[in-house]
Amino acid sequence: MAVTQRGEAAGRPAKGVRRVGASVGLSDEQLIEMYRMVALARAIDERMWVLNRAGRIPFVISGQGHEGAQVGITWALKKGHDWVAPFYRSIATAMTFGMTARDMMTAQYATANDPSSGGRQMPGHYGHAAHNLLSVSSPVATQILHAVGIALAAKIRKTGQVAMTFMGEGSSNQGDVHEGLNFAAIHKLPFVLVIENNGYAISVPSSKELALPDVAARASGYGIPGVVVDGADVLACYRASKEAVERARRGDGPSLIEAKVTRLTGHSSDDQQTKYRPAEELEAERSLDPLPKFREQLTAAGVLDEELIARIDAENKAVVDDATNFAESEPDPSPDNALEHVFAEGVEGTF
Amino acid sequence: MPTRTFIEAVREGLRDEMQRDEAVIVLGEDVGKKGGVFLATDGLYEEFGEDRVIDTPLTESQIIGTSIGAAVNGLRPVAEIQFADFIFPAFNQLLSEAARMRYRSNNTFGVPMTVRAPYGGGVHGALYHSQSVEAFFTHIPGLKVVIPSTPYDAKGLLRSSIRNDDPVLFFEHKKMYRSVRGDVPDGEFTVPIGRAQVTRQGTQVTVVAYGLMAHYALEAADRAADEDISVEVVDVRTLRPLDKETVLDSVRKTGKCLIVYEDNRFGGYGAEIAAIIAEEAFDYLDGPVTRIAGPDVPGVPYNHVLEDWFMVSPEKILDGIRTLAAY
CATH class of the missing domain: 3.40.50.970 (Thiamin diphosphate (ThDP)-binding fold, Pyr/PP domains)
Known part of the structure; x- marks a missing residue:
C-alpha cells in the first residue's frame, strides 16, 4: 500500500496537539499511518457486516469501537520480532502487526489460502506465523498462558522479544489469567497483558463481572504496574504501551494495560444488543468511537485535512474492495486435505 | 549391558x-x-x-x-x-x-x-x-x-x-x-513412537496390554504356560498413534484376544482396541474379544483390601486367559 504524503493543503498545526505526537516520538507520517490503520480496520469490519447481511459470509465478530486502542497499543511493538497472542476482536491489532486486508477477508470467506487457518477456523480467529501472530482458539483467555510461555522462551533464549496478549474484561476473570500473571510476575517475563474493557461480556455488564470498576487494579496483587487508559485516545494508548513494552524489554517484568473502549456492535452477527443495552447508553457511547475522535484530534493538529481524509477513505475503500473481490474468487479448501496437519508427519496412520 | x-x-x-x-x-x-x-x-x-x-x-x-x-x-x-x-x-x-x-x-x-x-x-x-x-x-x-x-x-x-x-x-x-x-544400553538409541512390540510369542490367546499391565500379562502368560495354554503378549507402548497391524497380526494368528487395562472398564482405551479387532479381524476370531479392566467406580479406594479388589492382577488376567482359551 502506498503511503500518502501530506498534501500542500494540510494547514497549520495546532501546537498543543502536535506536542502529543512529538512527546511520544511519533512523526506526522506515523500519525497518518495510524489513522489510516484505524480507518482501514473499521472499513474492513463494516464490509464484513454488509457481506454477512447479504448472505455472503455466515458469521462476523467485530472489533468496532476497539480499533483505536488496538492500533495505539500494537504500534509500540516491533513487527516481525515481538509476538502477539490476539483474541477474536483483534482485527486492528492483527493488521497493525502485519496482516493484510486480503488476509483478513480470506478468513471471513474461510478460503483454502486463508493464512490464519486455511478455512478451518471461524472468522475472528486470526493468526499468522510469518508475523509472530499466534493462532487463537475460542475458549477465552487461554492465550495468556501462550504469550507468557513465548515470553519465557524469549527470556531463556535471550531474543529480546516482548510478548503481548489481548482479551476482554469478561475473559479477564478466567483462572488462566491469574495463573499467567502470577508466573510472568515471578519470573519478570517480557510480557504485556492488554484488557480491552468494553463493559460487556456478551450481554452481562461489567458490574456483574467485576467487583471493582477497573481490571487494572488487580495488577497490584501481582506486584506489577496496571494502568487504565482511554481506549478512544489512540496516542494515550500508544504511550501506555510504549512504557510497558520498554519496561518488558529492559527485563523489569510484565505490565497490565486496561483500555476502556466501547462495543459499537452486538457481540457477534448472531447477537442483538438492543435486547440488553438501553438505547440511551448505546447513543451515548457513540461519542466514545475512536475513529472520529482520532480524526478530529489529528485534524485539529493540522496533521489531517479534509482532502487527505477523503483520499485515505478512498484508498481504504479500494483496499477493501480488492480484498473482498480476492476472497470471493479464492477456492474453498478441499475435503481431500482435511485429514492433513493433525501431526507434523501428516495424516495419522501413515507413519 | x-x-x-x-x-x-x-x-x-x-x-x-x-x-x-x-x-x-x-x-x-x-x-x-x-x-x-x-x-x-x-x-x-x-x-x-x-x-x-x-x-x-x-x-x-x-x-x-x-x-x-x-x-x-x-x-x-x-x-x-x-x-x-x-x-x-x-x-x-x-x-x-x-x-x-x-x-x-x-x-x-x-x-x-x-x-x-x-x-x-x-x-x-x-x-x-x-x-x-x-x-x-x-x-x-x-x-x-x-x-x-x-x-x-x-x-x-x-x-x-x-x-x-x-x-x-x-x-x-x-x-x-x-x-x-x-x-538400558549406554549411548544414543531411540524407540520410535507408534510401534507396538510382541513381548512373548504364543499361539492360542493374544493378550494386549501396556504399562504395568504389560508386566502382569507376561506373568499371567508364564503361569498359563504351566497349564499348556500358549499366550502371545503384545505391549502396545504407544496408545496413539496405535500400531494396529502388530495387534491385528497377532489376533489373526491366535484367533482370540484378551485386552487388559487398569483404568475402569467402560469406555476405556481397550474398548477401542476391541472395536478395531471386531472391524478388521472378525473373520479370524475364534472367541469373543474380552476385557480385563478396573471396576466402574469413580476411583481407586484407599484401604488395602479395597485397593486389591480394584486392581487388575496377574491372577485376574490368568482367569481371563483360561476362560478365553476354553471358549
Whole structure:
C-alpha cells in the first residue's frame, strides 16, 4: 500500500496537539499511518457486516469501537520480532502487526489460502506465523498462558522479544489469567497483558463481572504496574504501551494495560444488543468511537485535512474492495486435505 | 549391558536430551532442588540451572499453557504433572490448544512439547493418586500418547517424544518406578513412537496390554504356560498413534484376544482396541474379544483390601486367559 504524503493543503498545526505526537516520538507520517490503520480496520469490519447481511459470509465478530486502542497499543511493538497472542476482536491489532486486508477477508470467506487457518477456523480467529501472530482458539483467555510461555522462551533464549496478549474484561476473570500473571510476575517475563474493557461480556455488564470498576487494579496483587487508559485516545494508548513494552524489554517484568473502549456492535452477527443495552447508553457511547475522535484530534493538529481524509477513505475503500473481490474468487479448501496437519508427519496412520 | 530402574531410565533420558539440545527445558512442581516427588528430575537443577529446570507454582493449566507458548517460540519443554490425577486443570490447554494448534493453523504453528505424568494404582494412593487417565487423551486427535513398560522403552521413547514436533503425553506407571529393572544400553538409541512390540510369542490367546499391565500379562502368560495354554503378549507402548497391524497380526494368528487395562472398564482405551479387532479381524476370531479392566467406580479406594479388589492382577488376567482359551 502506498503511503500518502501530506498534501500542500494540510494547514497549520495546532501546537498543543502536535506536542502529543512529538512527546511520544511519533512523526506526522506515523500519525497518518495510524489513522489510516484505524480507518482501514473499521472499513474492513463494516464490509464484513454488509457481506454477512447479504448472505455472503455466515458469521462476523467485530472489533468496532476497539480499533483505536488496538492500533495505539500494537504500534509500540516491533513487527516481525515481538509476538502477539490476539483474541477474536483483534482485527486492528492483527493488521497493525502485519496482516493484510486480503488476509483478513480470506478468513471471513474461510478460503483454502486463508493464512490464519486455511478455512478451518471461524472468522475472528486470526493468526499468522510469518508475523509472530499466534493462532487463537475460542475458549477465552487461554492465550495468556501462550504469550507468557513465548515470553519465557524469549527470556531463556535471550531474543529480546516482548510478548503481548489481548482479551476482554469478561475473559479477564478466567483462572488462566491469574495463573499467567502470577508466573510472568515471578519470573519478570517480557510480557504485556492488554484488557480491552468494553463493559460487556456478551450481554452481562461489567458490574456483574467485576467487583471493582477497573481490571487494572488487580495488577497490584501481582506486584506489577496496571494502568487504565482511554481506549478512544489512540496516542494515550500508544504511550501506555510504549512504557510497558520498554519496561518488558529492559527485563523489569510484565505490565497490565486496561483500555476502556466501547462495543459499537452486538457481540457477534448472531447477537442483538438492543435486547440488553438501553438505547440511551448505546447513543451515548457513540461519542466514545475512536475513529472520529482520532480524526478530529489529528485534524485539529493540522496533521489531517479534509482532502487527505477523503483520499485515505478512498484508498481504504479500494483496499477493501480488492480484498473482498480476492476472497470471493479464492477456492474453498478441499475435503481431500482435511485429514492433513493433525501431526507434523501428516495424516495419522501413515507413519 | 547396564541395568536401570524405570525411574533411572526416565531421568537419564531427560538428562541426555537436555545435554544434547539446549532448547529442552523441564518445568513442573518440585522438579528443581527436590528433583521431583519421585526424583525423576533429581540432579537436573544442579546440572542445568534454574533457567532450564523451573519450579512452577501449583498451577497445572499454567504449566501446560506456558509450555505451549515456549514450544511455539523455539523451546522443547518437558512439563511434569506431579500426578496424572492432577492434570485436569490443564485439560482445556491440552484439548483446545496443544492438540489443535497445528490443525487449526493449517500447519503454520506446532507444539513440540512432552508432558510427563505418573499414573496408576497399587501404591496406596487412593482416588487422587492412582488414576489411569489415558483414555481422556487417546480420544483427542492431535495428541500422541505413550506408555512405556520397560526402562529401555522409557528412555528410548522419552527421547523420541522430546524430539517429536507434536505434543506427546508420556505416562509412567508409578508402581514401576523402582520395582521394574531392565537393561538400558549406554549411548544414543531411540524407540520410535507408534510401534507396538510382541513381548512373548504364543499361539492360542493374544493378550494386549501396556504399562504395568504389560508386566502382569507376561506373568499371567508364564503361569498359563504351566497349564499348556500358549499366550502371545503384545505391549502396545504407544496408545496413539496405535500400531494396529502388530495387534491385528497377532489376533489373526491366535484367533482370540484378551485386552487388559487398569483404568475402569467402560469406555476405556481397550474398548477401542476391541472395536478395531471386531472391524478388521472378525473373520479370524475364534472367541469373543474380552476385557480385563478396573471396576466402574469413580476411583481407586484407599484401604488395602479395597485397593486389591480394584486392581487388575496377574491372577485376574490368568482367569481371563483360561476362560478365553476354553471358549
